[in-house]
Amino acid sequence: MAPMASMAHQAPLTHPVAFLARRAATALAAAAVLGAAAAPAAYADDAAPSASPKKLPDGLYGTKDPQYDGVWRQSLALLAQDTVGVRPAASGVRWLVGQQCADGAFTAFRAEPGKSCDAKTMRDTNQTAAAVQALAALGGHGDSVQKAVGWLKSVQNDDGGWSSMPGSASDANSTSVVIGALAAAGEKPRSVTSKKGGKTPYDGLLTFQLGCDAKEGERGAFTFQLKGAAPNADATAAAATGALGKGFVVEPADQRADAPVKPLNCKDGGDAKKDDPERAAAGGDAYLVAQLDKNGQHLLSAMPGAEKQPDVGNTADAVVALAAGGHGAAAAKPLKWLEKNATDWAKQNGPAAYAQLVLAAHATGTDPRSFGGTDLVAALNATGPEPAAAAQKDTGDADDTTDGGGIGVWWVIGVGLAIGAGIGFLLSSRKKNQL
Template identity: 60%
Template sequence: MNVRRSAAVLAAVAVIGAATPAAAAPSPSPSQAFPSALYGDKDPRYDGVWRQSLALLAQHTVGVKPAAKSVEWLVRQQCADGSFAPYRADPTAACDAKTLVDTNQTAAAIQALTALGGHDAVTGKAVTWLKSVQNKDGGWGYTPGGASDTNSTSVVIGALTAVGEKPQQVEKGGKSPYDALLTLALGCDGDDAGAFAFQPDKKGQLAANADATAAGVLGALGQGMVVKPGEKSAAGKGQACEDRTTPEQAAANGAAYLTKVLAEDGHLTSPAPGSDPRPDYGNTADAVVALAARGDTGQAAKSLRWLAKNAAPWAAQNGPAAYAQLIFAARATGTNPRDFGGTDLVKRLNATGPAPQSAEQTQAAEEKRSDSDVFGVWWYVGVCLVAGVGIGFLFSGRRKKQQP
C-alpha cells in the first residue's frame, strides 16, 4: 500500500495501494518518452498499470470521466492470456515468457475497468487468468506460482467482488481465498494479537505487518479499494480478540489491531535504516479505508484528520497512486476530497495525467448522440412516409386499372 518498498517486499510483492509494486517488465530505453496517456511522470516499469488503474478508479469515484486515451492505454496493456504486466512499452508486441505479469496489476486493472464499464471482455479474460494461477491454499502470490501473501490475495478478492464473483466460491483444491487469509492471521496471544502477516517466514512463523493487516481486513470483508462510507459500529471498539475461525472475525481482529497501533500517533510508521521510523502515509490511508469498511469510524476519522494535515507533500512527491489512496480514504469516511486539509485532491490527481473529459465535453457528446438519435428517428419516419406515398400511388394505379 505504500510507495516505498523494503528490499524484502521489493523481491516479493506489490500491495494494495502501492505505487511501486515489486516485479517489473523491462523498462523502456531512456530515449523513449512515456506515453502521453499515462498518469505520472516517473518510470512506469514497476507500477504503470497499477498507478493508471488507481488514478482512473479514483476519478470515477468522484464523478470525473477520465480521458478516453488513458482508458484505452490501460486496456491495450493486457496480454492475450488476460494478464497484465506493470508496463509494456510496445503493447502491439505479443507477451512472452519474459513478460513479467503479476496478480496485483491484473487485479487493479479489473477493479478500474469494471467501475468504468464497457470492458467486460477485458475483465472477463483477466479474471479467468487469475483463477488459473490461484494457489492450492486458495490464495495468490504476487507472481504466478509464488507463495500466497495477504496483500495479493486481498487485492484479487477485491477484483473478484468487483465483477460479481463470490470469492468464497472461487476455490482451488477445495480452498478459497478466505481460507488462505485465515492461515495468515495471527492468533490472540501477545501484543500483535489479531494482526495479519504478509507471509510466513522461513521457519513458518507469522509476524505482524500493519500493511498486510489493512489489506487483510479489506480482503476478509470481501471489499475492494473503493468502499462506501460505513455506518458507525461499536463492534471493533474495545473488542477482545477471538479465534479467527471466520473471515468476519479475522477482519474484526485485524481492525482492532490497527486501531491500537493508530491510536499511538494517529498514523502508521515505516522503518528507516539508520534513523527513527517515519510516518507511513500510504499505509495509513489504507488503514483508514479498512477501518471505515468495518464501521470503525472513530479511529478512521482521527487518522484521516492526521492525513489531511500532513500528507500533501507526500502525495505531491509520489503522484497519482498516492492521490488516489487519499481519495479512497476520504470517500470511505464521507470526507470531501476536493477540500482535504485545504488541498483539492481531485484537481491534483487530474493534473498528473491527461485532462479528463469535462462536463462540457460530456454534455456535447450526449447532445450529439441525442441529435443523431433524433435525426435517425425522423429519417426513418421520412422513409416510411415516402414509402407510404409510393404505396398509395401503387394502390391508386391498381384501382384505376381495375375500373371498367
C-alpha cells in the first residue's frame, strides 16, 4: 500500500501506502521519522489545502495537522478497521464523506466542508482514490464512490495514467492507487481508457518499469516518473500491486502454493512481453526481494543529505506487494522484520502507519492483534473515535449506529456469520473485476 514516501524518494506518496517524496516542507515534517507515513501529495504554497484547524474536527483520526494527509489517513484507518471486522464510528465515516467536493474529487483537507470547492481547491487523485477504496469497502456510499470514480476518469492522462495533481505528468504511484480504487469500485481497470489514444491504466503504469535495457540490478524496478528515471522501491511496491489490479487490501497469500520469485527474463527478446501486467508485477516483486535480501529484510530511504536508514512504511508496502503476487514465503521475511521494528514508528506516526501494518499483516494471514507483541487493531482504534460496535456494547450509545437505530450484539454476530458464508462469492466476484 503505498501511501507514503520518505523524503529521500523522488516520488509522491500514494500508496498504500509511503509514496510522494516531492511535497511541501510542512508535509515532510510529519514524515521526519524513518519511512514516516506522510501525505500523498505535494502542494504549491498558492494551491494548498485548507489551512490547518485550531481544533481537530470531530471524527478525524490522528492528532497531527491534517492539512496534507487528512483524507488519506482517515481512509486508510477506516479501511484497515473494516478489513479486520471492526465497524468504524459513524462520525469518522461522516467526516470522510463530508470532505468530498461536488464534482466527486477529494482534497487532503477541507476546514470548511460546508463551503463549496472552487477552482483554487487542490483536488488530489491520491486522496480521492484512497477515499474510494475505504467507502467502497464500508458500503452504503455508492453515490459518493461513483462520483469520485467519475472524477478520476475525467482526469486520466492521455498515456492512460494519473498524476497526483491533475494536469501534471503521470507517475507510477498515483496510477497504481487509482487502479486500486477502480477495482474496489467494481470497475474493470482495463476498460477505463484515455480519451485520446484509448490507453488503459496498465498501458500507463507499465511505461514506468525499467526493462531489459536497464542495468542488471535495476531490471524490473519501477521509476516514479519517466523524467529522471531511476529505480524506486516505493514506486515498485505500489506498481507491483497495481499491475495485478489490486488496491490496499490484498487477500492473504497461500504459502502452501507459494509462487517463486522470478526476475525479468531478458533472454530471447524478453521485452517482447513488456505489455503484460502480470509479468511486470513479477519483475517488480523480484526487484523488491533483491533489495530486501541485500538490506536485512527492510527497504532503505534517506533524508536529503543524510545516510540511508530503514524505511518502515515502504517495507510494509513491499510485504503487501509480495503477498499480492502470491509470494507468501518471500513476504514473511520482511514481515518478521516489521514485527520487531515497526511498533515505535507506528506509534509516532499514527493512524495511517498503524493501518499500513494492519494491511500488511492481513495480506500475509498474520494476526494484527498479536503483531510482535502489539495489538495493532486496538492501537489503531485508539487514534480515532471509538468504533461503533464497541461503543454500542460498552456504553449503549446509539449515536454511532447506522440508520439512527441501535445495534444489538446478536445482530452483529448474525452479520458476522452471514459475511463468513458469503466470502467465497465476494472473492470470486472481486477477481472477475480486477482486469
